[in-house]
Every structure is written in structure tokens, then in C-alpha cells.
Amino acid sequence: MRFDTIIIGGGLSSLVCGIKLQKAGVKCLIVSAGQNALHFSSGTFGLLGKLPDGTEVREPMRSMSFLPEGHPYSKIGVDKMSEYVAEVPAFFESCGVRLHSAPLSGEGGFPVNGYRLTPLGTLKPCWLAMEDVTLLQSKDDIPWSKALIVNFSGFLDFNAGFIAEGLGRKGVECRVENVTIEGVENLRRNPTEMRSVGIARVMTKENDWKEFGSKVRELSSGEDLVILPEVFGLGDPVIVQWLREMIPGEVMFVGTMPPSVPGIRAQMRLKKAFEAAGGTFLSGDTAENPSVEGGLVTSVHTVNLGELRLSADNYVLASGHLFGKGLEATPSKVIEPVFGLDTDFPTDRSSWCDEDFFAQQGYDGFGVICDESFRPFIDGKRVDNLFVCGSEVGGCNSLYEGSGAGVAIMTAMSVADSILAGK
Amino acid sequence: MQEKNVSFNNFEQCIKCTICTAYCPVVAVNPFYPGPKQAGPDGERLRLKNKFFFDENLKYCMNCKRCEVACPSGVKIADLIHSARRRFAREIPDLRDRVLANTDFMGKFARPFAPVVNSVVASKPVKAFMDVMMDIDRERTFPKYQGKGFTRWFKKEAADSQSSYSKQIAFFHGCSTEFQHPEVGKAFVQVMNAVGFGVKLIDEECCGVAMISNGLWNQARRHAEHNTKVFRKTVGEGLPIVGVSSTCVFTMRDEYPDVLDVDNSDVRDSITMVEKFLFEKVDSGEVKLVFKEDYRARIAYHCPCHNEKLGWGIFTKALVGMIPGVSLTVLDSNCCGMAGTYGFKKENYKYSQEIGRPLFEQIKSLAPDFVCCECETCKWQIEMSTGYTVLNPIVILADALDLEATAKAN
Incomplete structure (x- = not known):
């Protein structure tokens, strides 16, 4: 079965990427193994709440230059980031998800962080x-x-x-x-x-x-x-x-406590928007056995569809972090289970986590190693038609920074643009 | 060091997120049902300690599998629930449950008297009697038994010509094709022949799904063992087993090993739905379909829960979508509430209607020419509750295909 783009993962990042592509006429398949992190949503999206050194962020766009080079936002670049940030509210509105920001807006119309009351x-x-x-x-x-x-x-x-x-x-x-x-x-x-x-x-x-x-x-x-x-x-x-x-x-x-009612509502509406645009969504299925030849993915299989080959021009991996099983930790290493992509994690096992539950946790920074356009590597060799987006992308500790949804949305938009540019 | 978690039906992977319960259609309407998380992995921990913790309210689970489709951690929640019922349920199935469970026996019994049986079970006094005496809800309409079954038609009209095809498949027709909807089987044979496959019937028994739901475990297991043995022989002859009912196919692939402990690993991948089989042949170019030019229909597709679990709704969508004159709307993913024999029962009838309401309302608001669905019990529920006709995809294909032209093209 042939699609233009096959997206592995069914959460916020996959859906944003899928909707953007599908609306631009790219025929997409989403393979989703169970429900996703939107079901744990606070009802808000964070872009950047804190810098890696702990400095609190008031205006996220003004703080981009303080982020490390390997951060997904740095890879996207300030200009593109600004464009996407401006695009997001209308994008979600068109999917039936209405979002509002704090009443203040900063210089140049850039967002200023608001505050939500936590449980x-x-x-x-x-x-x-x-x-x-x-x-x-x-x-x-x-x-x-x-x-x-x-x-x-x-x-x-x-x-x-x-x-x-x-x-x-x-x-x-x-x-x-x-x-x-x-x-x-x-x-x-x-x-x-x-x-x-x-x-x-x-x-x-x-x-x-x-x-x-x-x-x-x-x-x-x-x-x-x-x-x-x-x-x-x-x-x-x-x-x-x-x-x-x-x-x-x-x-x-x-x-x-989860499940999150606004999160489930958003998930249902985004999925509906994706399907209404003509996308195909496989629920409760798991991608496996990809074929990779000469630096290109040529097909994948899924558990439910068995021997049927699913092929596409481009592939997107947005299957989540450790919690979503997009990454798996063994006692000695961190692996990406679908393609076996190169991952970024410290070899010193003791730095993986801090005994203080509320401290910045090393494992939150694990991820797939990507180039500037979020293309990953297998044994050091780049895969040219595979893109990674969402929490699976390495280079940031989004739980600590308060950037989970922002990274999911921004990387999805960037990947969708790369795919559209290559068409 | 143990590197991987290994637990019965993966239950230790449960992180208590409750997403399964959020997607359970039963818990939304029936306050007696504890919900999949509690009934499945949570309860399993307790049951491992002492069977005293088994909760008879697990019988309210419809086995729609929506919990498993939603679970982010790959826990086989419904399998946990049904295998717990199998191991611990103390309630003994009563006469009503036995009657509902034995779809094949009842079919054979009713067939010689089909016109009489159909009108008797449709009459108000009999419905009232069954309601009071057997707890079969009086509001429920019954599918009609056909005097002439599918296999009789097949032997008389089709069997002789099947060996003339160079390629062969085995057809698992199921109880409803045999007793209530022989037109589904006839359509199957027509389409298969047109695309160049001869059809062979095998010594099938009822898949046993209604026995599983009604707690007739030993009988279900005997059926599973019989069918698996027959499939082994069929696969040995090089034939795939192709079905038309998503519930039969799902049960024979997944419930046999997961709930009934019958190992079918050597034949499981050869058991398939006709839509998947056909799509793969069309996709690979082995089969060509030629449709009638003047076929027109506005169709709404309801993917049955078990086909949702199989993940094969895309094949029906793709095949029906290939018909030039068709406008196809895929209905929102909802359970119709019937779940086989569940909706017949007086204690479930009200809930079964409430579960199905969003689906019924969507169908009514779309007002399609007819509804497309691979499951016969969804068909009974939707036809009774909306008044719209429901057709199996293979019936739609047989109608939309130019069979002669297709036969020439293959």
C-alpha cells in the first residue's frame, strides 16, 4: 500500500505534522500504537518556561539565543520559529481546538508566557x-x-x-x-x-x-x-x-489526575481534522520491520497488517520518548526500537537519573540524534527520507524547560515544511 | 538481570493511566461494570492472590477490545478479563445463554421451520414470553432464518465449477452466512470466481465467539481445537482461509490463543478477511477489478470493533472507495452496542441502545443509501435501531463489479 508520507506515532506531533501535510495535498498514513501524551495534558502548551540553566523565561522568543546549539529550537532557527509561533493559534483553531495566550503580548507581537494554576x-x-x-x-x-x-x-x-x-x-x-x-x-x-x-x-x-x-x-x-x-x-x-x-x-x-479531559478533547478533534483532510489513521497498530537501503527507508510493516508492505516517499518518526515507548532503555543503553536509530545518552549510567524526583532528570534529555532538518542516523550514516519529531528528538530536557508541547509542534511544522520543500 | 517484563497478557505493563476506561463504551453507560482497568490488570493482581477477588460484574464486558486499541502500554486488557472469567466465574450459563451461544445448533434446528420460527419469534406474545421467561428483551428484533442455507446453494449451484479455477481459496462462511444471510456467501463466491479463484468449503464449526461471551468455555475450546485442526490441513494444502465476518476471523486468529489457550501460531497468519485478501491481490497487480459504469451509491462505513482491533478497516475503505460511483463516508469510531449476543439480553438491552446512540444518530444525520459493515451483529443492531439497510462489503462489491468484464480481465 502506497502513501506519500508515513508517520509513526499518533500524538500531538504526528497529528500536527499529518494535518499540515495532508492539507497541502500529501497523502499521509499515521500508525498509532495506543493513545498518547495528550491524555496527560494540563490543558496548556508550553513553548519555553525555563532555560537549561534554570533561568526563568518571560518571553520565549527572546530567549532562543540562549539555547544550546543542539536544541531543536536552535536547529529550526529564530526566523522559522517566529513564523511557526505566529501560525499555531490559527492552525489549531482550524482543527476545532481553540487556544488563547496570556493577555499581554511582547515586542513584535511575540508571546509572553502566562501562568496556569497547577493541581x-x-x-x-x-x-x-x-x-x-x-x-x-x-x-x-x-x-x-x-x-x-x-x-x-x-x-x-x-x-x-x-x-x-x-x-x-x-x-x-x-x-x-x-x-x-x-x-x-x-x-x-x-x-x-x-x-x-x-x-x-x-x-x-x-x-x-x-x-x-x-x-x-x-x-x-x-x-x-x-x-x-x-x-x-x-x-x-x-x-x-x-x-x-x-x-x-x-x-x-x-x-x-489523568486522563486529561481537555487533552482527550484536543486529541479527538485533531484526529478528526486529520481524517477529514483525507488522512488515514491506524489505531492500536505498531510499526515494525522497516527496510532501509542505501540511506533510504523503502518500506515498513505493521503488526496488524502483517506482510503487506507500506511504502512512501518520506517517513516521519514521532513515536514518543521513554514513556511512550518511542525510546527504550536497557540496563546499558538507550535504543530506538523501530529503526534502531543512533541515540544520544550519557555512557555514565549513574547520570541517567537523580534520586531527587523533582530535580532535572538526565533521562529526559535522551533522544534520537538528528541533523539540522531532523533527519536521523543509523550507525553514523544519515537516513535521507526519514524525519524525527516530537519528544523523540534529542537535544533538550523538555520536562524541565516546560517546552514539551512547543517542541512537539515546532519540530512537526519544521519536518512538514522540509517534506513539502522536497516535493 | 531480567531485562524484559514478562507477565500474563502483559498486565504488569499497566501504569494505571485509566485511558482504557476513558474509551470503554460499557462503563460510560453501565454503573455496575467496574471498567477495564479495574476488571483487567488491577483485578488480576488481586485474583493472583486469591480467586475470591473475582468479580462477577466482569460479565458486563462486551469484549469490544476498544480498551486494548487505546492502551499506550500494550496490555491485553480484554484478554485478561475473559481469561479471568474462564478461570474463575462461578455463575453457570442458563438456558438463555446456552441458546444464544449455540448459533450453529440453533440455526440447524430452526432452519426446517424457518418461516414459522421467523414469524413466531416476531410475534408480540412470544416476545413477551421470551422477555419474562428467558430474559431476552422484547424490544429486540431477530434476524430471520433462511429456509435454504448457503452450503446447500453452494453444493447445488456452485460446487461443480470450482475446480476449473487454477487458484483456490478456502472459505470460512460462519453461522450467519449459513443460516441468516446466504447472500453474503453467494456474493463471495461470485467475486472470487470473477477474480479467478475457486472456492473450497471446509469442515468448519462455529468460531465459538458467542460461547466465549456466554461462558461456555469447554465447548468454545472444542470448537477452537476442531477449527484449528481443519485449518492446519487446509494450510497444508496451500490454501488461505478467507472469511467475511470480522468477528469470526478475529476470534479464530486472536481469541483462540489469548483466551482459550489453543495454539494456532502455525495457521494464524493464513486466516484473513476477504477485504484484506482482495486488496493485497489488487495492490500487487495480481487481480484486476472492473466496475460497472452506472453504479451509484452514497455509503456510510461502520468499522466493527473487532475489525478495528484487527486494524483492517483500511482495506474495506480502500476497496469500496475504488468503486467509481461511490461517495464513501467513514463513520466516527463508535461501538454499535450489540456485541454479538450481548444486546439480546434483557439486562443489557438498555445499555446496548445507549452505547449505540452516537452511531445511530450519525447514520440518521448522514442519511446514506445504505451502511457498509463487515459484522452481522452490528448489521442487526443498526438495521433495527436506524431503519437503514446494512450490507457486507462483499455484497456491495458483487453488486458494483462488472463480473463478466472482471472475469475476462483476470
């Missing part, structure tokens, strides 16, 4: 946010004085106490309340299975979200901030908007 009650920098999330301009001045935090009775994946404590430290007076909704009570039969998506499914029904909204309205007594878990608008985020209109004060939705 632990801290504030983290980010670039763009989905409808659910409210972005703050500063991490120190909180423009509200009294907050009402409302949870569903029995829902353990949203810890109102942490948020109250965190905000309390910043001088916000917090009150925590629980509400009981009959439709949600059913979920308590299996207490460990009372999860975000279960509640979100109930909250798609008009009677139930309205009951929740009016109970919160009754509870509120002059608070200027109301904080709710991100469990609304699974199919359509309009419910998020309706709740904001219904409840007095600023209504802020804060992330829960």
Missing part, C-alpha cells in the same frame, strides 16, 4: 491554553482575594486542599466545598474508578451540568474566584463557557 496550587509558565484554562499574567500578583474551590464528593483525583494551601500562601483566602450530584454518585460504586472522564461523561448531560452549576452558584458567597476541576466539555467545550456565565466571579478550571 498542587503552584503557578507554572505556559504559552497557550485551551478554553478550560485561565491564564494569569504574573505568578506573584493574583488578582483575586477570595476563592471558592468546589469538588465532587468522593472524587480523589482533584485535591482541593493542595490548591487552597498553595493559593493561601499567595494571600488568597480559600474555602473548600464538595457537591453531590446524583448522576455522579453512581460512579462511587467503584471508588477507585471515579475518574475525570467518568465525571465528564455525566457532565455532558444538560440536567447534570446545570444542577452542578446551580449548586456552585448557591454555595458562592461573594468570592471573586471559583475553582473547579477540569471535567467539563468532553465532547464540546461550550459547557465550560456556559458554566462561566452561570457562576458569579472568575471561574477557573484546574487539571485533575
Whole structure:
């Protein structure tokens, strides 16, 4: 079976690359082995929150020159980065995913990081946010004085106490309340299975979200901030908007433990946009047994399709990091399991991880070694029609930098452009 | 040092992300079902300690496999659930479950009296009786038994000419082709003959999927062993085994080893769906299809859960998409809620309709000429719930192909 481009991986990076190519008339196949990191999304996209040395970043585009040479952003270059950064909101809007930035914008219209409230009650920098999330301009001045935090009775994946404590430290007076909704009570039969998506499914029904909204309205007594878990608008985020209109004060939705409701919504919409543009998406299938001849990939196989050869002009690998099984760690080395690409990791095993869980972790910086246009190498020899994008690209520690989504999107756009340029 | 994780159905790979539960159609509507994470890998840890922890509510799993398709860690969640049912379930299948599970026996039994059986089971008093006495929901309509089965037609009309083809394949027709939808089998033979393949029937038994769902494990295993033995002989003769029902094919490839512990590794890759078989032949240039010039249809394609799990929906999409006068819409990936015999049962009927609702609504809003689907029980559910006709892709192909011209081209 023949396609123009075959993309291995089904997450944010693959979908952005696939949609961009497919809309430009390139016939794409995405091979996706199970769901992806969007299901763990905070509801925001980070571009760059911190430099590798720990310096906090206010305006990501102004900090690009401080990044090391091997960083994926440095490979793309400031000009292209600026172009893509400007392109992103409209790109996602056309896929049904509306994103907003912090209200301030910097010189030349470049983004200024906003801050989102985390489930632990801290504030983290980010670039763009989905409808659910409210972005703050500063991490120190909180423009509200009294907050009402409302949870569903029995829902353990949203810890109102942490948020109250965190905000309390910043001088916000917090009150925590629980509400009981009959439709949600059913979920308590299996207490460990009372999860975000279960509640979100109930909250798609008009009677139930309205009951929740009016109970919160009754509870509120002059608070200027109301904080709710991100469990609304699974199919359509309009419910998020309706709740904001219904409840007095600023209504802020804060992330829960996974799965992420805004993340799943974004994933479903991006996949739909890819398919609507004519792309083919293989769910629950794994790429294997590629043929590589003379520095070119000539075909791949998948577990489900067996002996059928899938061939294309170009191939994209965006199958994730260690967590997504795009990379695998053995006791002595890090491998890329589909093509056996050259990877970047320190030979000193003890530097792979730090015992302090919250410290910068060495393993987050592992990745596939790529050239300036994200083409990888096998035994030091470049593969000319294979591109790598997303978290699999080496050269940065995106968890530490707060650049996970940014790297996924920027590398995908850059790879799509390289493929289009070579057409 | 142990370098790789090795655990039963990969259950230790579960990281508790709950993505499976997010995609489970049952847990969305039925509060009694604990959900795939709890029923599968979480429960397995406890069951390993003590079978006392087995939860009878695992019976609510429809075995649609959507959890496995969604799992980022490759855990065989539904296999864990069904093998736990096989090992630990204490509930004994009742008469209703036995009747529903024995699709082949019931077909043979009902066939001589087909017109009578069809009208009797369609009558309101009988439906009310079955509802009260057997817990088969009275709202459910039954697929009609055909007086003349597929194999009888085959022997009379087609068998003699099959040896004249130089290339041969073995056809696994399944129970529904034999008893309810012989037109699917006839279409299969027509298309295969047109593209130059002779069709051979084999000594098949029901694939056993309904026995697995209804807890008739020993019987299911006997069927699996019989079929696998027959397949071994067939493959030994150099013939692939080609089917028309995605559930039969999926069961014989994957449920035999994963749930019933029947080793089919030597024949598994030779068991295929007709759409995959045909597509590969067309793709390699071995087979040419010539379509009628005046065929026109607006078709909506529903990929059944088991074909979604096989990952073979693309072949149907590609083949039906090749027909010049067709406009094809691929429906959103949703379960129809029928899951074989699940939707017949009174305790599941309401949930089965609720699960299928998004699919039914999408079909109604698209208003296609008909729906295309490889699974007979999806067909029953969609036809009953939407009023739209559902056709197996091979029936659509037989209708759209210029069979004479195709035969000349091959």
C-alpha cells in the first residue's frame, strides 16, 4: 500500500505534522500504537518556561539565543520559529481546538508566557491554553482575594486542599466545598474508578451540568474566584463557557489526575481534522520491520497488517520518548526500537537519573540524534527520507524547560515544511 | 538481570493511566461494570492472590477490545478479563445463554421451520414470553432464518465449477452466512470466481465467539481445537482461509490463543478477511477489478470493533472507495452496542441502545443509501435501531463489479 508520507506515532506531533501535510495535498498514513501524551495534558502548551540553566523565561522568543546549539529550537532557527509561533493559534483553531495566550503580548507581537494554576496550587509558565484554562499574567500578583474551590464528593483525583494551601500562601483566602450530584454518585460504586472522564461523561448531560452549576452558584458567597476541576466539555467545550456565565466571579478550571479531559478533547478533534483532510489513521497498530537501503527507508510493516508492505516517499518518526515507548532503555543503553536509530545518552549510567524526583532528570534529555532538518542516523550514516519529531528528538530536557508541547509542534511544522520543500 | 517484563497478557505493563476506561463504551453507560482497568490488570493482581477477588460484574464486558486499541502500554486488557472469567466465574450459563451461544445448533434446528420460527419469534406474545421467561428483551428484533442455507446453494449451484479455477481459496462462511444471510456467501463466491479463484468449503464449526461471551468455555475450546485442526490441513494444502465476518476471523486468529489457550501460531497468519485478501491481490497487480459504469451509491462505513482491533478497516475503505460511483463516508469510531449476543439480553438491552446512540444518530444525520459493515451483529443492531439497510462489503462489491468484464480481465 502506497502513501506519500508515513508517520509513526499518533500524538500531538504526528497529528500536527499529518494535518499540515495532508492539507497541502500529501497523502499521509499515521500508525498509532495506543493513545498518547495528550491524555496527560494540563490543558496548556508550553513553548519555553525555563532555560537549561534554570533561568526563568518571560518571553520565549527572546530567549532562543540562549539555547544550546543542539536544541531543536536552535536547529529550526529564530526566523522559522517566529513564523511557526505566529501560525499555531490559527492552525489549531482550524482543527476545532481553540487556544488563547496570556493577555499581554511582547515586542513584535511575540508571546509572553502566562501562568496556569497547577493541581498542587503552584503557578507554572505556559504559552497557550485551551478554553478550560485561565491564564494569569504574573505568578506573584493574583488578582483575586477570595476563592471558592468546589469538588465532587468522593472524587480523589482533584485535591482541593493542595490548591487552597498553595493559593493561601499567595494571600488568597480559600474555602473548600464538595457537591453531590446524583448522576455522579453512581460512579462511587467503584471508588477507585471515579475518574475525570467518568465525571465528564455525566457532565455532558444538560440536567447534570446545570444542577452542578446551580449548586456552585448557591454555595458562592461573594468570592471573586471559583475553582473547579477540569471535567467539563468532553465532547464540546461550550459547557465550560456556559458554566462561566452561570457562576458569579472568575471561574477557573484546574487539571485533575489523568486522563486529561481537555487533552482527550484536543486529541479527538485533531484526529478528526486529520481524517477529514483525507488522512488515514491506524489505531492500536505498531510499526515494525522497516527496510532501509542505501540511506533510504523503502518500506515498513505493521503488526496488524502483517506482510503487506507500506511504502512512501518520506517517513516521519514521532513515536514518543521513554514513556511512550518511542525510546527504550536497557540496563546499558538507550535504543530506538523501530529503526534502531543512533541515540544520544550519557555512557555514565549513574547520570541517567537523580534520586531527587523533582530535580532535572538526565533521562529526559535522551533522544534520537538528528541533523539540522531532523533527519536521523543509523550507525553514523544519515537516513535521507526519514524525519524525527516530537519528544523523540534529542537535544533538550523538555520536562524541565516546560517546552514539551512547543517542541512537539515546532519540530512537526519544521519536518512538514522540509517534506513539502522536497516535493 | 531480567531485562524484559514478562507477565500474563502483559498486565504488569499497566501504569494505571485509566485511558482504557476513558474509551470503554460499557462503563460510560453501565454503573455496575467496574471498567477495564479495574476488571483487567488491577483485578488480576488481586485474583493472583486469591480467586475470591473475582468479580462477577466482569460479565458486563462486551469484549469490544476498544480498551486494548487505546492502551499506550500494550496490555491485553480484554484478554485478561475473559481469561479471568474462564478461570474463575462461578455463575453457570442458563438456558438463555446456552441458546444464544449455540448459533450453529440453533440455526440447524430452526432452519426446517424457518418461516414459522421467523414469524413466531416476531410475534408480540412470544416476545413477551421470551422477555419474562428467558430474559431476552422484547424490544429486540431477530434476524430471520433462511429456509435454504448457503452450503446447500453452494453444493447445488456452485460446487461443480470450482475446480476449473487454477487458484483456490478456502472459505470460512460462519453461522450467519449459513443460516441468516446466504447472500453474503453467494456474493463471495461470485467475486472470487470473477477474480479467478475457486472456492473450497471446509469442515468448519462455529468460531465459538458467542460461547466465549456466554461462558461456555469447554465447548468454545472444542470448537477452537476442531477449527484449528481443519485449518492446519487446509494450510497444508496451500490454501488461505478467507472469511467475511470480522468477528469470526478475529476470534479464530486472536481469541483462540489469548483466551482459550489453543495454539494456532502455525495457521494464524493464513486466516484473513476477504477485504484484506482482495486488496493485497489488487495492490500487487495480481487481480484486476472492473466496475460497472452506472453504479451509484452514497455509503456510510461502520468499522466493527473487532475489525478495528484487527486494524483492517483500511482495506474495506480502500476497496469500496475504488468503486467509481461511490461517495464513501467513514463513520466516527463508535461501538454499535450489540456485541454479538450481548444486546439480546434483557439486562443489557438498555445499555446496548445507549452505547449505540452516537452511531445511530450519525447514520440518521448522514442519511446514506445504505451502511457498509463487515459484522452481522452490528448489521442487526443498526438495521433495527436506524431503519437503514446494512450490507457486507462483499455484497456491495458483487453488486458494483462488472463480473463478466472482471472475469475476462483476470
